[in-house]
Amino acid sequence: MDDLKRQLVEWRHALHRIPEAGNHEVETAAFVARELRAMGIEVTEGVGGTGVVGTLSAGAGSRAIGLRADMDAIPISETRVCDYSSTHDGMMHACGHDGHMAMLLGAAKILSEAKDFNGTVRFIFQPDEETGHGAMNMLADGLLDRFPMDEIYGAHNMPFAPEGTIAMKTGGIMASEDNFTITIKGEGGHAAQPHKTKDAMVIAGEIILAIQTIVSRNIDPACSSVISLTEITSDGAHNVIPGTVTIKGDTRSLDPVSQKTVEERMRKLCEGICRVNGAECDFEFTYEFIPTVNDAACMGYAAEAAAKVVGRENVDTAVTAPLTSEDFGRFLREIPGCFVFLGSAKTDDEPPLHSAKYDFNDNILETGAGFFAQIVRDRLK
Numbered sequence: 001m002d003d004l005k006r007q008l009v010e011w012r013h014a015l016h017r018i019p020e021a022g023n024h025e026v027e028t029a030a031f032v033a034r035e036l037r038a039m040g041i042e043v044t045e046g047v048g049g050t051g052v053v054g055t056l057s058a059g060a061g062s063r064a065i066g067l068r069a070d071m072d073a074i075p076i077s078e079t080r081v082c083d084y085s086s087t088h089d090g091m092m093h094a095c096g097h098d099g100h101m102a103m104l105l106g107a108a109k110i111l112s113e114a115k116d117f118n119g120t121v122r123f124i125f126q127p128d129e130e131t132g133h134g135a136m137n138m139l140a141d142g143l144l145d146r147f148p149m150d151e152i153y154g155a156h157n158m159p160f161a162p163e164g165t166i167a168m169k170t171g172g173i174m175a176s177e178d179n180f181t182i183t184i185k186g187e188g189g190h191a192a193q194p195h196k197t198k199d200a201m202v203i204a205g206e207i208i209l210a211i212q213t214i215v216s217r218n219i220d221p222a223c224s225s226v227i228s229l230t231e232i233t234s235d236g237a238h239n240v241i242p243g244t245v246t247i248k249g250d251t252r253s254l255d256p257v258s259q260k261t262v263e264e265r266m267r268k269l270c271e272g273i274c275r276v277n278g279a280e281c282d283f284e285f286t287y288e289f290i291p292t293v294n295d296a297a298c299m300g301y302a303a304e305a306a307a308k309v310v311g312r313e314n315v316d317t318a319v320t321a322p323l324t325s326e327d328f329g330r331f332l333r334e335i336p337g338c339f340v341f342l343g344s345a346k347t348d349d350e351p352p353l354h355s356a357k358y359d360f361n362d363n364i365l366e367t368g369a370g371f372f373a374q375i376v377r378d379r380l381k
Contacts (some may be wrong), residue, residue, distance in 0.1 A: 004109065004110070004369070005104060005365065005366055006216045007106070007109065007311065008103070008105075008362070008365035008366065008369060009102075009365065009377045010100050010103035010360050011035065011100050011101070011102040011105050011106075012101075012360060012362060012365060014031065014084070015028060015031065015093070015098040015101055015102060015221065016084050016085075016086065016092075016093050016098040016360070017084050017085070017086060017100070017126065017357075018031070018085045018086075018087065019073030019074075019086050019091040019092050020072065020073055020088065020089050020091065021073065021075065021091060021130070021135070022102050022127060022128030022130055022131050022134065023049040023050055023072075023127050023128040023133070023134070023137070024050070025071045025072055025128075025276075026050060028050075028071050028101075029045060029050045029052050029058060029125065030288065030373075032052050032071070032101060032105065032125045033045050033052050035105055035108075036052070036054040036105070036108060036123065036194055037195060039053040039108055039109055039112040039113075039186065040112055041055065041056045041108060041112055041123065042054065042055040042056070043055075043290050044146075044147075047138055047141055047143060047146075048126075048134065048137035048139070048140065048141040048143065049129065049134070049137050049138075049141075050071070050127040050128075051071075051124070051125060051126055051127050051134070051138050051141075051143075052071075052123075052124075052125040053122055053123065053124055053125070053143070053146075053147050053243040054108060054121075054122070054123035054125075055120060055121070055122055055147065056108065056111060056112055056120065056121045056123070057119070057120040057121075057376030057378075058111075058115040058116075058117050058118060058119070059115075059117070059118030059119065061118035061119030061120070061380055062120065063119045063120070063150050063242070063379070063380060064118065064119060064120040064121070064122060064147075064148055064149045064150055065119065065120075065121055065122070065149065065150065065151055065153070065375065065376050065379050065380060066121075066122040066124055066147075066149035066150070066151065066152035066153070066335075066337070067104055067107060067121065067122065067123055067124065067152070067153055067154075067232075067372045067376070068102055068104075068124040068125075068126055068152060068153070068328065069071065069097070069100040069101045069103065069104035069124070069125055069126070069154070069334065070097045070101075070126050070127075070129035070134070071097055071107045071125050071126060071129075072097060072127055072128050072129055072130050073086075073088075073091050073092055073093045073094070073095075073097065073098075073102060073135070073358040074091070074093075074094045074095060074130060074354060075090055075091055076090075076091070076094045076145070076356050077089070077090050077092070077226035077314040077356060078092035078094075078356055079356040079357055080356075080357055080359055081171035082359075083205075086170075086232065087183065088116065092356070093360070094353065094354050094355060094356065094358045095130070095353050095354060095358075096156070096157040096344075096358070096360040097129070098262075098360055099157055099360035099361075099362075099364070099365060099368070100127060100155065100156070100157070102365055102369075103155070103365055103372060104123055104125065104368075104369075104370045104372060105369075106365060106366070106368070106369025106372075106373075107123070107368075107369045107370075107372035107373045107376070108121075108123050108170075109369075110370075110373040111373055111376055112367060113148030113154050114345065115374050116377055117377050117380040117381070118381060119238055119380035120183055120378050120380075121376050121380070122149055124138070124143075124147075124308070125153075126138060126144045129327050129328075130328070131242055131288075132177070132288045132289040132325065132327045132375070133222065133327070134327060135327040135328065135329075135330035136327070136329055136330050139330060139331070139334065143155050144334060144335065149335055150234030150335070150336075151295075151301075151335065151336050151337050151379060152274070152331050152332070152335055152336075152337035153298070153302060153337055153338055153339075153340075153370055153372070153375050154326075154328045154331075154337070154338075154340075155339070155340050155341070155342050155371065155372070156326065156337045156339070156340075156341055156342070157341075157342050157344040157345055157360060157361070157368075158341040158344060158345075159344050159345050159350040159351070159352060159353060159358075159361075160345065160347050160350075160377070161316075161319075161341060161342075161344070161345060162343045163343055163344055163346055163361060163364060164310055164314055164343060164344055164363075164364070164367065165310065165314045165316065165342075165343035165362055166306040166309070166310055166314065166315050166316070166339040166340055166341070166342055166343070166367070166371060167315075167316040167317075167319035167340065167343065167361075168294065168299055168302055168303065168306075168315075168316070168317055168319060168338060168339070168340040169299065169317060169318055169321060170294055170295075170299045170317075170339065171254075171255070171293055171294060171296075172224075172226070172253075172254030172255050172291045172293050172294075172317070172321055172365075173254075173292050173293070173294050173321045173339055173341075174254075174291065174292035174321060174322065174323075174324060174325055174326040174328075174329065174339065175224070175252040175253055175254050175256075175289075175291055175292075175321070175323040175325055176251075176252060176253050176259045176288075176289055176290050176291045176325065176329075177250060177251075177252055177257075177288045177289040177325040178250070178251045178252075178253075178259065178262070178263065178285060178286060178287050178288060178289075179231065179248070179250055179251075179285075179286050179288055180248065180249055180251065180283070180284060180285045181246065181247070181248050181282075181283075181284040182204075182207065182246065182247040182248075182270050182281065182282075182283055182284075183245075183246050183281070183282040183283075183284075184200045184203050184204055184207070184244065184245045184246075184247075184274055184279055184280075184281060185200070185243065185244055185274075185279055185280040185281070185282070186199060186200035186203060186242075186243050186244070186245075186277070186278070186279040186280075187243050188200070188236065188240060188241050188242050188243030188244075189240075189241050189243075190239065190240070190241070190333050191238070191240060191241055192239075194241060197241045197243070198243075198264065198277060198278050199224050199241050199242075200234065200241075200242045200243055200244055200245040201234060201236060201241065201242050201245055201275075202277050203245070203273060203274060203277045204232065204234075204245040204247055205309060206273050206277075207247065207269065207270055207273050207274075208229055208232075208247065210269045210273060211227055211229065211266060211269065212227075214227060214261075214262060214266060215262070215268070216270060218262075218265050219253075219258050219261060219262070220258070222256075223253070223254060223255055223258045224253070224254045224258075224321065224323060225251070225253040225254070225258045225259075225262055226251065226252050227249065227250075227251045227262060227266070228249050228250045228251070228321055229247055229248075230248060230249045230250060231246075231247070231248040231249070232245065232246070232247050232248075233245070233246050234246070234316065239269045240305040249268075251263075252323040252324075252325065252378065253291060254291055254321055254323070255293070256290070256291060256293075259287075259290075259291065263285050266283070266285070267283050267285065270283050271283060272344070274316055276375060282286050285375065288325070289325035289326070289327055289329065290327075290329045290330060290333060291329055292326050292328050292329035292332060292339050293327075293329065293332055293333075294332070294337070294338045294339060295321045295332070295336035295337060297336065298336050298337050298338040299317065299338045301338070301379060302338040302344060302371075302375060303317050304316055304378060305371060305374040305375040305377075305378050306374075308372055308374050308378075309367060309370040309371050310367060310371075316377050319341060326339065340371070342364050342367060342368050342371070343364070344360070344364050344365070345361075345364075346361060346363070
């Protein structure tokens with residue numbers, strides 16, 4: 001175990017030095033492919049862009065389990081100084097994907113040496129998670145046809161949870177992320193003659209207030225959703241009433257029904273308010289991430305595997321789902337599986353994810369590798 005821990009830390013630090021943007025993970029993918037091949041694992045590169053898939057079989061079992069780690073980094077300049085700091089200016093692993101890759105390589109090492117399972121494991125190293133396109137691109141490139149899987153499992157480190165814990169839940173565990181743009185087209189004019197205009201700014205004010213009722217009066221209180229209006233621009237000036245106002249923002253939901261309700265209610269409110277004020281409305285709504293929804297049975301399997309690794313007392317099967325997003329949900333829409341959180345907090349004041357001061361907690365690398373290996377052993381007995 002000491003040798004494994006040293007190897008996990010070595011991998012993680014090496015990957016931390018070479019952060020790359022989504023779908024540009026050329027050096028990262030080459031590193032992962034090289035390490036997998038050194039373990040005797042069959043490797044396919046260039047899946048869905050820069051994605052890497054390792055395949056390992058043992059015994060005569062026909063079932064296959066997928067394990068996934070994300071590879072991309074974030075355009076942030078690292079402020080921490082250490083012997084493994086980023087060597088790529090303006091890029092860093094501020095979300096812990098370096099740790100996720102090291103954990104999956106660790107699971108590959110454990111399973112390739114022990115081969116104590118009966119079936120096939122797919123080690124999926126996914127590019128471009130941060131934009132929400134990577135999983136979709138791998139699926140479009142025939143991931144599930146070329147590398148069939150019966151179930152898939154993934155994990156993310158979480159600085160808000162104590163080190164050595166694993167948390168999960170049935171159903172929505174991470175939210176959708178959808179972006180919207182509302183363009184109000186009225187008639188501008190002189191600020192001294194508002195009666196000769198169709199004031200797009202006043203109409204925008206009505207829309208902003210009306211949108212606040214969507215979650216409170218249309219979404220089941222037991223289902224989490226949030227709408228954030230984040231930007232407003234106009235073609236007005238100090239003495240010019242604007243004819244055009246644009247409102248932009250972001251919505252998040254934990255289930256597809258709430259996601260659709262938010263879109264439909266927002267569209268109707270915006271178009272209706274503009275219509276009664278004699279203005280036109282252009283409403284754009286784009287689906288960036290879908291909700292990450294855990295299969296109930298697979299969540300049970302993940303909980304049992306986690307209990308064997310960290311002890312049942314350190315497993316939470318009813319975690320409060322954050323409204324952050326994760327494109328692992330694309331995989332879960334196609335095949336059953338489960339996404340879990342690995343607690344990584346050493347103190348009560350850890351730098352958050354996407355912070356220039358963030359660094360993955362090396363103490364949980366064995367936990368993640370052990371969990372991935374255990375779920376394979378349990379599901380491919």
